[in-house]
Amino acid sequence: MRIGKQDNARTAIATSDEDSITVRGHDLVSDLIGEIDFTDYFWLLVCGIRPTDTQKTMMNACLVAIAEHGLVPSVQAARMTLAAAPEAWQGAMAAGLLGMGSVVAGSSETAGRYLVEVVAAGGDEAAAVASLEALKAARQKVPGLGHPQHSSGDPRAEKLLEIADKIGVSGQHVTALRLLGAKAPGIMNRPLPINVSGAIPAVILDAGWPLEAMKAVPLLARAGGLAAHLYEESQRPIGFILSHNADLAITYDGLTTK
Structure with missing residues (x-):
């Protein structure tokens, strides 16, 4: 069963062939790996263009904040x-x-x-x-x-x-x-x-x-x-401690058998 439109079979993010990998119009190996930091790359991947220094600074600050x-x-x-x-x-x-x-x-x-x-x-x-x-x-x-x-x-x-x-x-x-x-x-x-x-x-x-x-x-x-x-x-590990304390913190108020 076909669901949704079927006439937009395209992507502008990445492609590859036997000799190269292209991401947003850049050669992954020669242009990006070792040449770009991850915040730059994140912006490039999502928006299709590299961020300005100002944009990168603001994005970095937001990522660190939370x-x-x-x-x-x-x-x-x-x-x-x-x-x-x-x-x-x-x-x-x-x-x-x-x-x-x-x-x-x-x-x-x-x-x-x-x-x-x-x-x-x-x-x-x-x-x-x-x-x-x-x-x-x-x-x-x-x-x-x-x-x-x-x-x-x-x-x-x-x-x-x-x-x-x-x-x-x-x-x-x-x-x-x-x-x-x-x-x-x-x-x-x-x-x-x-x-x-x-x-x-x-x-x-x-x-x-x-x-x-x-x-x-x-x-x-x-x-x-x-x-x-x-x-x-x-x-x-504290996962089971968290689980145990959650169990202790919650009081059962449902039906009883007595």
């Missing part, structure tokens, strides 16, 4: 998977990446789409206020704002915005984010600092990264952090 986030659920899932299947690094890595959704790590995509909407509505103070009031009326959270621990300000977000200002990246998405951050506490009646999930899409969109590939940024970053946790798990 590669490691402690024992969050996705990391626990990965470590417990490796504890149960120590031969299956790929399964453990997949378990961690599959746990990156709208609440943890994948929230940058949600914030990015929200910022694009605010910018499309004008990107000014009026657009920010109208958007916030609509979210309040619908009793919805403000994407990219608020943090359970860093209530006075997410230091990672502050650093990314500082870098964006310094290297000349800050544009309409950073402006919109800052307007939202300035107006949200008064409208929502609670502290709502800009968080790293808001700063990342703001700075990387202004740097020229496509919205449709936004989720790739935290996915790539967290793959590095997961590799660290999985290597440590293989040397100093």
